[in-house]
Amino acid sequence: xxxxxxxxxxxxxxxxxxxxxxxxxxxxxxxxxxxxxxxxxxxxxxxxxxxxxxxxxxxxxxxxxxxxxxxxxxxxxxxxxxxxxxxxxxxxxxxxxxxxxxxxxxxxxxxxxxxxxxxxxxxxxxxxxxxxxxxxxxxxxxxxxxxxxxxxxxxxxxxxxxxxxxxxxxxxxxxxxxxxxxxxxxxxxxxxxxxxxxxxxxxxxxxxxxxxxxxxxxxxxxxxxxxxxxxxxxxxxxxxxxxxxxxxxxxxxxxxxxxxxxxxxxxxxxxxxxx
Amino acid sequence: xxxxxxxxxxxxxxxxxxxxxxxxxxxxxxxxxxxxxxxxxxxxxxxxxxxxxxxxxxxxxxxxxxxxxxxxxxxxxxxxxxxxxxxxxxxxxxxxxxxxxxxxxxxxxxxxxxxxxxxxxxxxxxxxxxxxxxxxxxxxxxxxxxxxxxxxxxxxxxxxxxxxxxxxxxxxxxxxxxxxxxxxxxxxxxxxxxxxxxxxxxxxxxxxxxxxxxxxxxxxxxxxxxxxxxxxxxxxxxxxxxxxxxxxxxxxxxxxxxxxxxxxxxxxxxxxxxx
Numbered sequence: 001x002x003x004x005x006x007x008x009x010x011x012x013x014x015x016x017x018x019x020x021x022x023x024x025x026x027x028x029x030x031x032x033x034x035x036x037x038x039x040x041x042x043x044x045x046x047x048x049x050x051x052x053x054x055x056x057x058x059x060x061x062x063x064x065x066x067x068x069x070x071x072x073x074x075x076x077x078x079x080x081x082x083x084x085x086x087x088x089x090x091x092x093x094x095x096x097x098x099x100x101x102x103x104x105x106x107x108x109x110x111x112x113x114x115x116x117x118x119x120x121x122x123x124x125x126x127x128x129x130x131x132x133x134x135x136x137x138x139x140x141x142x143x144x145x146x147x148x149x150x151x152x153x154x155x156x157x158x159x160x161x162x163x164x165x166x167x168x169x170x171x172x173x174x175x176x177x178x179x180x181x182x183x184x185x186x187x188x189x190x191x192x193x194x195x196x197x198x199x200x201x202x203x204x205x206x207x208x209x210x211x212x213x214x215x216x217x218x219x220x221x222x223x224x225x226x227x228x229x230x231x232x233x234x235x236x237x238x239x240x241x242x243x244x245x246x247x248x249x250x251x252x253x254x255x256x257x258x259x260x261x262x263x264x265x266x267x268x269x270x271x272x273x274x275x
Numbered sequence: 276x277x278x279x280x281x282x283x284x285x286x287x288x289x290x291x292x293x294x295x296x297x298x299x300x301x302x303x304x305x306x307x308x309x310x311x312x313x314x315x316x317x318x319x320x321x322x323x324x325x326x327x328x329x330x331x332x333x334x335x336x337x338x339x340x341x342x343x344x345x346x347x348x349x350x351x352x353x354x355x356x357x358x359x360x361x362x363x364x365x366x367x368x369x370x371x372x373x374x375x376x377x378x379x380x381x382x383x384x385x386x387x388x389x390x391x392x393x394x395x396x397x398x399x400x401x402x403x404x405x406x407x408x409x410x411x412x413x414x415x416x417x418x419x420x421x422x423x424x425x426x427x428x429x430x431x432x433x434x435x436x437x438x439x440x441x442x443x444x445x446x447x448x449x450x451x452x453x454x455x456x457x458x459x460x461x462x463x464x465x466x467x468x469x470x471x472x473x474x475x476x477x478x479x480x481x482x483x484x485x486x487x488x489x490x491x492x493x494x495x496x497x498x499x500x501x502x503x504x505x506x507x508x509x510x511x512x513x514x515x516x517x518x519x520x521x522x523x524x525x526x527x528x529x530x531x532x533x534x535x536x537x538x539x540x541x542x543x544x545x546x547x548x549x550x
Contacts, residue, residue, distance in 0.1 A: 155402035
């Protein structure tokens with residue numbers, strides 16, 4: 001029997017002894033010196049990053065925005081980078097899709113079938129019938145935006161007030177959509193209090209936690225609360241602080257060192273909280 | 276001085292005497308007989324549809340899902356179809372994007388700069404700082420999802436209750452984001468009561484109204500309420516009932532006939548309401 005997505009995620013975290021997700025956000029203007037600012041340069045950049053950081057990562061997350069900005073050649077680069085990701089890690093399409101039934105079905109086909117991703121990020125605004133097409137295959141999953149890491153997150157996500165905010169309603173709804181054990185939530189590290197609340201409402205859902213590193217999110221809280229002290233498979237994503245750790249030809253070594261440090265800091269925080 | 280997006284939309288509607296948006300949702304399995312079920316077949320299908328329906332349309336809306344499902348060749352087809360759209364209509368990227376600042380900037384670059392679209396659909400869940408990158412150029416715009424046409428729409432969009440639902444909060448927020456006069460709202464034709472409420476909260480924002488045709492939305496109400504009796508530039512989108520009106524080699528003629536009928540039914544409804 002095929003493992004469901006949550007078990008696959010748990011397995012990857014356990015096997016690597018890592019909750020780190022390396023975020024590939026290859027902004028072409030920021031590529032290290034010596035690399036071509038082209039789709040080919042981006043593929044080379046990502047290939048070297050994947051090779052150098054794979055032993056510290058339970059997951060890789062590819063941000064579609066930076067590929068789409070380069071047109072069809074960018075989409076081809078996306079296909080090439082996706083194909084480079086190891087099969088024994090969780091491969092996340094950070095595409096933030098969300099559309100009504102038949103369109104969602106085609107986005108699911110694009111990302112979970114034509115491309116080799118294990119899961120994607122989805123915007124929950126349209127409700128369950130728009131989520132279902134991403135959840136039909138139990139081995140593949142979706143992380144739904146719940147509380148995002150940006151500073152305007154509260155404007156919509158805290159509506160109507162602090163006692164019953166939208167993001168907790170979303171969390172509760174996603175828990176209901178989880179019949180196939182393949183749902184998770186995106187909860188930003190930059191809002192520690194909200195992270196705790198979502199963990200209380202959803203004690204078992206996997207979290208994808210962006211915002212550590214360049215965005216200044218709290219690694220300690222993210223690690224401990226996000227994983228419920230190690231019991232739940234959460235992924236803590238770090239993008240820029242790893243992939244742009246170096247800006248010259250040694251970028252891959254710098255990235256590996258940064259990834260190793262984040263991986264071990266996360267594990268340490270979890271172990272210390274369990275004492 | 277360049278016209279702002281709302282004025283460009285008003286101009287297109289006035290010039291064509293049409294509030295019709297033709298939705299290009301080229302699902303490859305449904306292409307008319309005789310067309311190749313390939314990216315090339317899709318481009319040919321869309322080219323013939325654009326030529327045959329352009330005189331009745333104030334706008335064309337391209338649904339990205341059906342192109343992305345075909346990989347990088349699909350994205351190239353998207354580029355080719357986008358380039359075929361007449362410049363004197365409003366060209367809408369139905370991509371439903373929405374991501375934090377720097378990612379949103381790159382989605383904006385992909386769709387409003389690299390591709391020749393005038394506007395796109397955006398998911399409002401992340402709040403204002405995620406919307407801003409799409410709104411910096413007053414000549415280009417964004418239609419934010421407010422109340423969608425699918426049957427699960429109420430699950431999130433009516434939170435927490437009917438007296439102060441989220442979709443009206445979103446409508447009010449988007450009205451605040453409209454400093455450059457380039458914001459609009461997506462409000463489905465399938466929920467007539469909610470359409471009226473959004474129009475009351477936002478008397479002046481342009482609407483993009485999907486759900487007429489195959490989804491069974493109310494054309495009459497959409498036309499009259501959506502345009503405030505002709506005063507506001509609203510677009511009523513019809514996809515399948517036009518593009519799949521015929522299923523053989525005469526599909527373009529069938530589409531033209533369907534588009535003419537929708538265009539005139541909409542105008543008639545508006546004129547009769549104004550008596």
